[in-house]
Amino acid sequence: MSSTSGSATADKPKSEDSSVPQRPSEALSKDECLELFRLLYLARYFDVRLIKEKKRGRLRGTLYSSHNQEAVLVGSLFGLQANDWISPIHRDMPAFFLKDIRAGWRNPERKGMSIEEVCCQVWGKVGSPGRARDNWSHIGKRDAKIIHSTSMLAGTIPVAAGVVLADKLNGGNSVVLTFNGEGSTAQGIFHEAINFAAVHKLPVITIVENNQWAYGTPTELEYSLPDFARRADGYGIPGLIADGQDVFDVYDKVMQAVEYARAGNGPSIVECKTFRAYGHGDHDDDRAVRYREPDQVEKGRERDPIAVCRKKLIEKGYLKGEAAKKFFAEGKNAAEVTDEDFPPEVVEYLKEGIEFALKSPVPDEAEGAMWVFKENA
Amino acid sequence: MSATVTEAPIALKKNYLSALKEALFEEMAGNADMICMGEDIGLLGGAFGVTEGLQKEFGAHRVMDMPISEAAIIGASVGAALNGKTVMAEMQFIDFISCGFDQIVNMMATYHYRTAGEVNLPIVVRGPAGAYGGGALYHSQMNEAWFCHSPGLKVVCPSTPYDAKGMMKAALRDGNPVLFYEIKELYRKREIEEELPVDDYIVPLGKAAIRREGKDVTFVSYGQNVYHCLEAATQLAEEGITAEVIDIRSLVPLDEETIVNSIAKTNRVVVVNEAPMTCGFAGELVARISDSAFEYLDAPPVRVTRMDTPVPWAKPLETYVLPSVDKIVTAAKRVVKF
Numbered sequence: 001m002s003s004t005s006g007s008a009t010a011d012k013p014k015s016e017d018s019s020v021p022q023r024p025s026e027a028l029s030k031d032e033c034l035e036l037f038r039l040l041y042l043a044r045y046f047d048v049r050l051i052k053e054k055k056r057g058r059l060r061g062t063l064y065s066s067h068n069q070e071a072v073l074v075g076s077l078f079g080l081q082a083n084d085w086i087s088p089i090h091r092d093m094p095a096f097f098l099k100d101i102r103a104g105w106r107n108p109e110r111k112g113m114s115i116e117e118v119c120c121q122v123w124g125k126v127g128s129p130g131r132a133r134d135n136w137s138h139i140g141k142r143d144a145k146i147i148h149s150t151s152m153l154a155g156t157i158p159v160a161a162g163v164v165l166a167d168k169l170n171g172g173n174s175v176v177l178t179f180n181g182e183g184s185t186a187q188g189i190f191h192e193a194i195n196f197a198a199v200h201k202l203p204v205i206t207i208v209e210n211n212q213w214a215y216g217t218p219t220e221l222e223y224s225l226p227d228f229a230r231r232a233d234g235y236g237i238p239g240l241i242a243d244g245q246d247v248f249d250v251y252d253k254v255m256q257a258v259e260y261a262r263a264g265n266g267p268s269i270v271e272c273k274t275f276r277a278y279g280h281g282d283h284d285d286d287r288a289v290r291y292r293e294p295d296q297v298e299k300g301r302e303r304d305p306i307a308v309c310r311k312k313l314i315e316k317g318y319l320k321g322e323a324a325k326k327f328f329a330e331g332k333n334a335a336e337v338t339d340e341d342f343p344p345e346v347v348e349y350l351k352e353g354i355e356f357a358l359k360s361p362v363p364d365e366a367e368g369a370m371w372v373f374k375e376n377a
Numbered sequence: 378m379s380a381t382v383t384e385a386p387i388a389l390k391k392n393y394l395s396a397l398k399e400a401l402f403e404e405m406a407g408n409a410d411m412i413c414m415g416e417d418i419g420l421l422g423g424a425f426g427v428t429e430g431l432q433k434e435f436g437a438h439r440v441m442d443m444p445i446s447e448a449a450i451i452g453a454s455v456g457a458a459l460n461g462k463t464v465m466a467e468m469q470f471i472d473f474i475s476c477g478f479d480q481i482v483n484m485m486a487t488y489h490y491r492t493a494g495e496v497n498l499p500i501v502v503r504g505p506a507g508a509y510g511g512g513a514l515y516h517s518q519m520n521e522a523w524f525c526h527s528p529g530l531k532v533v534c535p536s537t538p539y540d541a542k543g544m545m546k547a548a549l550r551d552g553n554p555v556l557f558y559e560i561k562e563l564y565r566k567r568e569i570e571e572e573l574p575v576d577d578y579i580v581p582l583g584k585a586a587i588r589r590e591g592k593d594v595t596f597v598s599y600g601q602n603v604y605h606c607l608e609a610a611t612q613l614a615e616e617g618i619t620a621e622v623i624d625i626r627s628l629v630p631l632d633e634e635t636i637v638n639s640i641a642k643t644n645r646v647v648v649v650n651e652a653p654m655t656c657g658f659a660g661e662l663v664a665r666i667s668d669s670a671f672e673y674l675d676a677p678p679v680r681v682t683r684m685d686t687p688v689p690w691a692k693p694l695e696t697y698v699l700p701s702v703d704k705i706v707t708a709a710k711r712v713v714k715f
Binding site for chain 2 (some may be wrong): 039130132133134138139141142147148150151152155156157158159161162163164165166167169170187189192193195196199200367368370371372373374376
């Protein structure tokens with residue numbers, strides 16, 4: 001396994017490289033490439049639509065926008081098998097419906113959440129798999145192989161390791177992707193869990209969404225490495241760097257790590273370099289323009305993942321003529337885009353989810369005291 | 378009757394540690410989905426030997442030596458349990474549980490609640506606890522109150538070999554996360570060894586035991602303080618005061634009924650606990666008693682606890698701050714004379 005994007009990383013010995021293709025995205029069909037493009041729109045539309053709903057005062061809690069980071073989610077989830085696990089965190093809301101979406105956006109059997117379930121969660125309705133007991137991204141679904149997170153950063157990595165340990169003991173070969181901001185890498189549990197996974201060669205892939213900002217703190221105050229992926233050296237595992245704006249590069253690097261793990265070689269760290277478009281949460285948008293330099297934000301957002309993908313699809317000849325010029329959502333803020341900037345099937349999909357959530361009931365108040373313990377007969 | 382003359386099996390008395398070990402062996406044998414995780418529990422067989430022979434019997438894949446990280450042990454236990462395993466997680470000393478605190482109170486305790494019952498976690502986090510042995514600040518703690526304050530965790534503390542085995546088996550079958558406080562001073566205490574049933578048995582969690590009957594004052598306690606209470610009761614009996622000794626065994630859930638029924642008879646209560654006083658479980662017991670048994674009380678409930686200090690090392694210091702038979706006797710006389 002090796003990494004690109006220049007910087008030194010903890011590569012594995014050459015003898016272990018040969019079985020892992022370096023560019024698995026080259027094997028993707030035209031339809032699959034176009035689907036990746038469509039999923040970027042879907043993730044973006046979900047985000048901007050919720051920003052609008054939130055600004056209109058229709059939602060409780062905090063929205064942690066994934067704007068400009070969609071390629072990390074779409075690219076890393078696209079190659080997973082149905083029985084693989086994920087543990088998303090606060091900025092990964094689209095991951096819940098993106099998981100196993102290749103099995104069909106509306107396929108009730110797929111190992112992911114339906115858009116209806118995700119919308120019920122956001123709107124605080126009983127149709128959420130957790131019946132709206134914790135908010136926003138603090139949701140999961142065991143049957144869909146989605147691990148439930150808390151607010152304690154990196155806290156799901158040991159849980160993810162335990163989950164695939166159980167699968168391994170049962171003879172399975174699932175892998176797990178854990179999603180983490182670069183800020184969470186300063187936590188002790190980040191180290192403790194990856195060290196454990198490395199010792200036992202557990203198929204735990206740690207995705208570091210390096211968006212340059214941990215709330216109001218820049219990366220240089222979080223760790224002292226030029227490239228975070230080099231942290232992997234300390235665990236004797238591969239550390240890869242992906243261009244987080246390029247859905248194909250993310251797919252390639254994550255799939256390298258996935259195949260490596262599935263073959264029994266153990267964990268990897270995949271650092272996806274990206275940039276946070278807005279504030280930490282929607283409560284922070286106004287302050288974020290003060291603590292971040294405008295030219296840094298402009299530079300960080302100049303390679304919109306939709307634009308990067310569009311360019312590649314044009315190069316591949318998969319987007320031509322009028323089709324290549326349609327739906328320009330890239331480079332626009334939530335306030336600037338309209339439904340016309342997105343493919344109609346994307347708008348329709350979310351509309352179905354929202355309508356379902358709006359019609360769903362809120363939980364009965366007495367549920368607040370239920371399910372503290374499993375009741376035994 | 379059989380015509381064959383068979384020798385009656387020689388009943389062996391078991392100590393508290395052997396009782397725990399038997400429970401683990403039997404549950405591992407009976408539950409193919411059970412695994413154990415902890416520091417030094419495999420090759421070494423545990424710092425105190427509770428898991429001795431377990432890895433040899435069941436393999437390194439089911440009895441895992443973990444890197445020194447309580448947080449990883451707890452977190453991995455949560456993951457394995459959410460994916461179908463029953464997990465025994467050993468804390469080498471219960472003091473070290475603080476290193477896994479977030480994983481316990483935020484991840485493990487809340488899982489059933491957060492998932493509206495979708496996920497339940499059959500995990501027993503167990504480890505040696507308690508003072509009186511010169512363990513000093515970081516090998517003497519009784520920190521159970523931290524976890525009683527985190528909804529979603531059961532918290533238990535057996536004081537006899539019979540209970541140690543029966544409650545461990547019950548905890549491993551409970552389906553909820555259980556924090557299991559073992560009293561290391563009792564592990565090899567000869568005086569409390571007892572014969573254990575040959576057949577499978579459990580001691581249900583949430584049921585108190587009356588260790589001695591009396592009519593003048595009720596002692597409510599658990600862990601090794603139960604033996605201090607029993608000794609105090611013996612001394613008081615010489616002065617004509619009879620004390621009833623209740624071993625609550627389980628803090629969460631709590632058997633309030635047994636406590637209230639006793640106080641209805643004795644009208645006086647002393648709560649004894651080696652943890653520090655402020656916000657300790659003794660305070661919770663007194664509060665519950667005030668709610669449920671106020672009308673029976675002829676004297677204010679009294680606590681005998683550790684002073685609000687860490688546990689110091691040198692013997693005179695340790696003795697000074699901890700509950701003792703003398704302190705219990707003094708407290709009992711105070712409430713009886715009130």
